[in-house]
Amino acid sequence: MSTSKNVITRRDFIRTGSCFAVGGLAGLPLIIQASVKKPDKSRVILIRDKNVIHDGGSLQGPILENILDEAMTTILDVKDSKSAWQHLFNPDDIVGIKSNVWGPLPTPKTLEAALRTRLINAGVRKENIDIDDRGIRGNPVFNTSTALINVRPLRTHHWSGLGTLIKNYIMFVSSPWQYHGRACERLGHIWNRPEIKDKTRLNILVMLTPLFHGVGPHHFSQAYVWPYGGLIVSTDPVAADAVGAQIIQAKRNEYFKKYRPISPPPRHIEAADKQFGVGNSSSDRIELIKMGWKKDILI
Amino acid sequence: MKTATLWRIYFYSMIAGFISLMMTSSATADSFRVLQESLPKKINGWTASAEDRIYNERSIFDYINGAAEVYRAYNLKQCLARRYSIEKGPAIVLDIFDMGSPRDAFGVFTHDTDGNAVSVGQDGRYRPGWLSFWKHRYFISIYMEEETAEAEKAVMELGRIVASKIRESGNKPELLLKLPKDGLQTQSIRYLHHPIILNYHYYISDENILNISPHTDAVLASYQRGDHEARLLIVKYPDTKTAEDASRNFYKSYLPDADTNGTARLEDGKWAAALQKGELLIIVLEADTREAAHHFLTSIH
Structure with missing residues (x-):
């Protein structure tokens, strides 16, 4: 039984009103300050195209590539997509693309291929690029990487409330279950590990057919995905996740016809900002640029 | 009694215990296999895949991403996964979780009790795309990969057949009888004996300050009495001493400011209280x- 004087309880959270009271994994102090320098404001591109998902549900590759390129040029204020990629990556980089293979809603292969192609066009050597998810800890490209791209679909998640860009890096640790406490609030801690910190140059939250509610052991029903037809692109994963979370919450409210909070609450997004300094989660620190299809945008 | 006699009694007890354990395990596996063999190969036009997949408490992680820990927290023995498909329609996935005991089957069922009550198995619930129920030591989940009227009909039919193949019903844990009836929100009842499950439904602390373990029973429930709401947790420990230790630790870590009645005002203006009565620790969260x-x-009481 615990007799630690540093036990953190629900009351600590009520007292402080947010995530500030939580410590990291064992050994971290009760309150730690964000140790990473964050940008004052994070630019987030939300881009949509109503035709990227056909009525039959199939993904239209060329349209997806178009919206990816538009997002990239806008986020970096450059004239074309190639310049954007060259701005973020140089020919000497070794790039791991952290994808997500979750069966019902994986990162689309078309998007993975588009990212690989654009890296090659920017001058990165083919052999210095790899795409992986569950094997990243043993992947030589990831183990020697100088840069990372983080790409995954947004979905609700049993333990963390949302399967986010922040959450996508849990495969970098050997014991993911250690992060499941209090709705995976300490996920931001992973981003400060030496082998990861400051390596992520690009984050893409796939909003083509997000999952806004999960049921059953497999946490999936086709009833709870919808053709949103978008991508959220940012160099700041926290800001991208914060925007995505708002859209999911709005969809839940619309679908259930009442306020139906994401459960459990995705506390890890705010914690990644306030506790671990990974990025910005507050709307006043996010420059959201909406592009393309506006109907039912939900934000 | 002589030492040699004591050793003989000990030796034969161990042998008897081992044989009993092996027989129980074998009987469990046999009835699981019997159940598997009795399941329909076809249902309303859907056809079962050639082979079922069977997972144990370790390999379940290969099958269920994330939530596998929930099943392990309720002592999962094995899980049978069968996929039914049809040419033009969504696949239907039947998962039968052998939890080893009715209390664990009921417990894992209470992890998610959303949806509408349906007359399938024990306490059947249906929400879009998913039917769940428990019966005896089994928890059953049937979901369709896409919701259609035909698939829903097949899911319900399959559920009824599976339930009928499990002859015995299970009793709910006795601890539930301790819950006051007045204002009880029955759909909110969660039965558990693992801290990770308690923290999922109601976060208490980052450490197991209540000493919740496989040897404890706990039930969590919400109440609505008029305009007043409450959350109640009752934990039953294996003995009074363990309950006393847990009570002491809970007061120390969670209610250090409790008054002489064991009551404290929380930071959000609500009230919490705890009282240990023999093996029970009653907590108004x-x-x-x-x-x-x-x-x-x-x-x-």
């Missing part, structure tokens, strides 16, 4: 008034 918190404590 939150109540709108001090009187309501006190009333819960005194009404449970």
Whole structure:
């Protein structure tokens, strides 16, 4: 039984009103300050195209590539997509693309291929690029990487409330279950590990057919995905996740016809900002640029 | 009694225990296989895949991403996964979780009780795309990969057939009888004996300050009495001493400011209270008034 004087309880959270009271994994102090320098404001591109998902549900590759390129040029204020990629990556980089293979809603292969192609066009050597998810800890490209791209679909998640860009890096640790406490609030801690910190140059939250509610052991029903037809692109994963979370919450409210909070609450997004300094989660620190299809945008 | 005699008794007891364990395990596996063999190969036009997949408490992680820990927290023995498909329609996935005991089958069922009550198995619930129920030591989940009227009909039919193949029903844990009836939100009942499950439904602390373990029973429930709401947790320990230790630790870590009645005002204005009675630790996690918190404590025996 615990007799630690540093036990953190629900009351600590009520007292402080947010995530500030939580410590990291064992050994971290009760309150730690964000140790990473964050940008004052994070630019987030939300881009949509109503035709990227056909009525039959199939993904239209060329349209997806178009919206990816538009997002990239806008986020970096450059004239074309190639310049954007060259701005973020140089020919000497070794790039791991952290994808997500979750069966019902994986990162689309078309998007993975588009990212690989654009890296090659920017001058990165083919052999210095790899795409992986569950094997990243043993992947030589990831183990020697100088840069990372983080790409995954947004979905609700049993333990963390949302399967986010922040959450996508849990495969970098050997014991993911250690992060499941209090709705995976300490996920931001992973981003400060030496082998990861400051390596992520690009984050893409796939909003083509997000999952806004999960049921059953497999946490999936086709009833709870919808053709949103978008991508959220940012160099700041926290800001991208914060925007995505708002859209999911709005969809839940619309679908259930009442306020139906994401459960459990995705506390890890705010914690990644306030506790671990990974990025910005507050709307006043996010420059959201909406592009393309506006109907039912939900934000 | 002589030492040699004692050793002989000990030796034969061990042998008898081992044989009994092996027989129980074998009987469990046999009935699981019997159930598997009795399942329909076809249902309303859907056809079962050639082979079922069977997972144990370790390999379940290969099958269920994330939530596998929930099943392990309820002592999963094995899981049978069968996929039914049809040419033009969504696949239907039948998962039968052998939890080893009715209390664990009921417990894992209470992890998610959303949806509408349906007359399938014990306490059947249906929400879009997913049917769940428990019966005896089994928890059954049937979901369709896409919701259609035909698939829903097949899911319900399959559920009824599976339930009929499990002859025995299970009793709910006796601890539930301790819950006061007045204002009880039955759909909110969670039965558990693992801290990770308690923290999922109601976060208490980052450490296991209540000493929840496989040897404890716990039930969590919400109440609505008029305009007043409350959350109640009752934990039953294997003995009074363990309950006393847990109570002491809970007061120290969670209610250090409790008054002489064991009641404290929380930071959000609600009231919490705890009282140990023999093997039981009764905790009002939150109540709108001090009187309501006190009333819960005194009404449970």
